[in-house]
Amino acid sequence: MKLLAIETATPASSVAIGEDDRLLGMSVNVDRRGHVGFLMPAIDFVMSRVGWQPRDIDIVAVDVGPGPYTGLRAGIATAQAFAAAIGAPMVTMSSLTVIALRAATGRRRIWPVVDMRRGQFAVAPFQPLPGGVAPDGAPEVVNPYDFKALLESEGQDALVVGDWHVMPEEARRGLHRVRWGRPRYPSAETMLEIASMRANKGNLTDADDVRPMYMREPDVDINWTAFRSEGAWPE
């Protein structure tokens, strides 16, 4: 089974190709805004290095977030078009799962965080399992101080991974049962592992049904003056 994985949920976009869960090629770029310029040349590069044509791909995997929306949508649109053009099914996954899977701990509760900008972060708890992780609660969007309070109230050993570096230091201080670790960003390499597992279980998604995981209502920034003459004419 030949897989293509596309990751654009954070400033680190990456693409990877692999045979089952074996990585054959990968390209990474860290740039908040460069997703669209990066993706296609990167896919072309890794594919041509192993001599694959687009039609050789059996499964297209994509990270559906949470993460900043513009990059997320660029990855999803790229993956959808690719899958649709060659008639391949897709596998979707959450950025939080992709980060959590690489957290190195045998017993601590894992809290991956993704920077959603404007001082907000997507977080979710995971339990370490032998050879993997299991979600242990629903993802939510919080500010760093709410997150601190959350970790304090949990009262258990935790490992925070992901983009916690962006949180103010004050929000991270004094949490004695918390360790702050890696990875910082999700990676398309990890995605291959998850995708081949899900594909083997038949956990596939049609390209039309792939949606970003937004977790926030859209910002509405139109604010024109209210109409002072409203109601001037009787209906």
Place this chain on the structure above:
Amino acid sequence: MSGPLVLGIETSCDETGVAVLEGMSVRSSVLASQVEMHERFGGVVPEVAARAHVEAIRPLAHQALTNAGIHPDQLDAVAVTRGPGLVGALMVGFAFGKSLAYSLGVPVFGIDHMEGHLMAPRLSFDEYEPPAVVILASGGHSQIVHVKGWGDYEVLGGTIDDAAGEAFDKLARFMGLGYPGGPAIDRDSTEGDPTAVDFPRALKDRPFDFSFSGLKTSVVTYLEKAKDEGTLPERADVSASIQEAIVDVLVEKTFNAVEATGVERVGGGGGVLANRRLRERFAEEADRRGVGLFIPETSLCTDNGAMIAGVAVDRLNAGHEGDDLRGDVDPGLRLGA
């Protein structure tokens, strides 16, 4: 009719458009309009637009191909808007188009949305060709362009503040007429007297430029005063007078450019060109001056995928091979710059 089969994708603002052209003839053109989503805000909300595009693009591309009766493998190229427009909205179509082209092994063309509007009349009229003067007027842009050749454009003038469509939107909103403002004022004007109120026509001394912010202020001041004094006219009369002021300016400045360049063809594109009074006045003026008028049907004036594909067809016919895969969107792209 024959020629290359090109899929065109447009996602620069609030319409997801996908079309298939065979040469300059439209095989299919489908649209997912977001007007209702933006209605309650009285304008296009960028994040709402981007969310709608990503949901619509895949099914719409499928529908365009199905309606055209072709398999994706038959496509010769993919064309996609790369600017100007809302960055998040552009990104969806651009990423989709590039990936689709790559996966099918065909070239991709990143297209200037405004050039798409310049090209649109070609899809309706065989006789439309350079040199021509074209008025482009929509919610985001208002420009008068001298089309010297395909790909050779000079912007002669345009709005110095609000776009024409923006003026319609804001004034319709002020009058409680709803969104989008252009069609609302057009409808409301039907029974109105365009000479009821003499709103100002700005920038008399600049032949190809226009300004709509003065009109906006003038309408607001007029209405508030009339309301206070109890001399408020029929709403339809105010609508018709506003419309006439905008139409007057667009027609006059466009034909100033026709005169100055000596061209014998006038074209038009953009959502504002769907306005019935504007089309009527353009037709009268073109007729009076004996120049050819090339304003396509409304569905080709408003945003659509066909006009984007049209530019790529022109490029293919001229021997161009498409863009580099590294290309990115350019929200601030400017025609002729």
